[in-house]
Amino acid sequence: MNNIVLINEGLCIGCAKCVELCPKKILYIDVKTGKCKVSDESKCDRLRGCERICPVDAIKII
Ligand code: SF4
Numbered sequence: 001m002n003n004i005v006l007i008n009e010g011l012c013i014g015c016a017k018c019v020e021l022c023p024k025k026i027l028y029i030d031v032k033t034g035k036c037k038v039s040d041e042s043k044c045d046r047l048r049g050c051e052r053i054c055p056v057d058a059i060k061i062i
């Protein structure tokens with residue numbers, strides 16, 4: 001369970017916009033599911049760029 005980067009896989013369309021944007025390179029698209037995942041959320045800068053760029057509101061920083 002993630003405590004910082006919450007990804008709603010039901011909403012995610014795998015567009016990778018957040019992956020390209022993330023300055024910490026901690027977001028990736030899981031090859032099996034085609035959905036966004038986070039690798040090491042402890043590196044997150046919490047500046048919410050991913051939240052703003054996601055077209056379907058699938059990612060939240062808490
Ligand atoms: S808030 Fe920033 S560092 Fe954290 S996952 Fe989103 S884009 Fe990456």
Ligand code: SF4
Pocket residue numbers: 007011012013014015016017018019035036053054055056057058059
């Ligand atoms: S921007 Fe949103 S829809 Fe696109 S891969 Fe990231 S979480 Fe999924």
